[in-house]
């Protein structure tokens with residue numbers, strides 16, 4: 001596995017707010033890495049540091065194993081927080097400037113405008129664009145030069161459902177072509193549908209990270225029903241690998257540790273003399289897990 | 296390097312404010328210069344029209360233009376602050392420019408603005424000089440143009456550092472325009488030897504007020520700007536300009552780009 005980005009215990013505070021607390025992360029080629037967290041959790045700060053616009057208080061990062069330089073950034077397509085363009089210039093003029101900075105051929109302008117479906121508004125001024133169009137232009141700008149690595153901060157921000165679907169398709173297409181994509185989002189659904197890996201941030205702390213399935217779905221939620229729910233709860237508490245016992249209406253929900261399955265639970269209960277009238281795995285609920293993680 | 300300047304003009308040529316401010320400068324300077332030569336005082340037997348003649352023309356036109364230089368300084372403040380408020384500076388760093396590229400771009404812009412306005416003054420001055428049929432050489436006292444060029448660099452370098460520290464156009468413009476006054480107030484509280492070396496004082500004194508009638512200025516070295524000679528003023532101004540550029544860069548690297 002080829003390492004694209006290495007973030008090494010980065011911390012950053014704004015006055016009293018600790019925006020990032022000792023965050024370390026490694027991203028390899030071909031991964032679609034979601035940085036997931038609620039608003040204010042430090043996603044943009046993380047991306048700002050690795051894109052050279054924010055100075056970290058401590059820690060370091062490197063792209064492709066080298067000390068950071070402006071040339072790394074020329075080969076990364078980035079969108080940070082908001083679409084940033086000259087309002088009095090047209091879409092085409094704005095992208096043309098971005099091409100100059102990135103040292104990319106000017107013919108890229110029309111190509112990327114086509115990709116985001118803005119070609120018919122190419123000569124309209126940026127200030128006349130709707131929020132969604134501005135966001136598309138920002139994505140277009142990130143695509144200039146067809147970079148191997150993309151850093152996208154809330155890429156579907158401000159888009160309508162159709163726009164969201166289109167951008168998702170673009171991202172998945174890029175992923176298919178082996179690009180490495182780092183994508184910040186506060187929307188679980190978005191990360192779940194596009195990413196291969198995820199890092200969960202909360203209040204500047206990296207809670208967990210890894211392949212998406214193992215992070216968001218590593219525990220199975222099981223629902224059990226029996227005649228005496230109080231006795232059931234007491235008994236469950238004694239069984240190895242059972243946690244988070246909660247009563248939900250007439251059922252008891254619990255989390256089963258990795259490697260334990262329903263038949264294990266069923267026989268453990270049977271051994272302790274509990275007759276189970278109903279037992280089943282709850283449909284994997286990533287959202288519940290995410291909410292649990294960031295609680 | 297010239298690539299950076301080309302990118303700057305790509306941003307600017309479609310920008311209306313750029314044309315308006317340079318338009319005002321290009322219009323007002325010859326207009327006011329022409330008007331100054333038309334003044335007539337019965338009690339004061341000086342022929343003001345001699346300001347059109349070589350070599351007087353250079354002293355007078357650079358003095359007049361130095362006031363409109365503040366306009367170009369304001370334009371620079373606006374251009375730099377726009378890069379912060381549009382977050383385009385941030386985007387260009389993300390896209391692969393360094394903070395040094397940003398400062399170098401703006402310095403190149405400052406130099407090009409100064410060259411442009413100095414060149415313009417040369418043509419306007421030459422035009423008036425020939426039209427008025429003066430016999431002196433066009434080249435006499437053209438040193439004033441060089442001094443004007445340095446002054447222009449100076450004003451815009453002050454504008455640059457203010458814009459980089461403050462980042463908001465409105466506040467920076469106010470401070471830029473007021474800097475002459477603010478500085479003269481501060482100067483009241485420091486010893487005079489020091490006071491005459493303050494940056495705005497040094498820079499604004501580069502284009503001295505022409506002596507009465509503009510005609511008596513014979514030798515440039517005779518011009519005394521307060522207690523400091525012009526040559527010293529030039530050297531100090533250049534030192535200031537370089538310091539402002541350096542500090543602009545240092546400030547930029549220390550702060551986040553929001």
Ligand SMILES: Nc1ncnc2c1ncn2[C@@H]1O[C@H](COP(=O)(O)OP(=O)(O)O)[C@@H](O)[C@H]1O
Nearest residue numbers: 014017019038039040041042043044045046553
């Ligand atoms: N320029 C700033 N000044 C002060 N606080 C900031 C600044 N930028 C971000 N913060 C704070 O840092 C924290 C993380 O912000 P951010 O990285 O933007 O979060 P996210 O992108 O995950 O929503 C928040 O508490 C935010 O208020």
Ligand SMILES: [Mg+2]
Nearest residue numbers: 043044081153
């Ligand atoms: Mg954010």
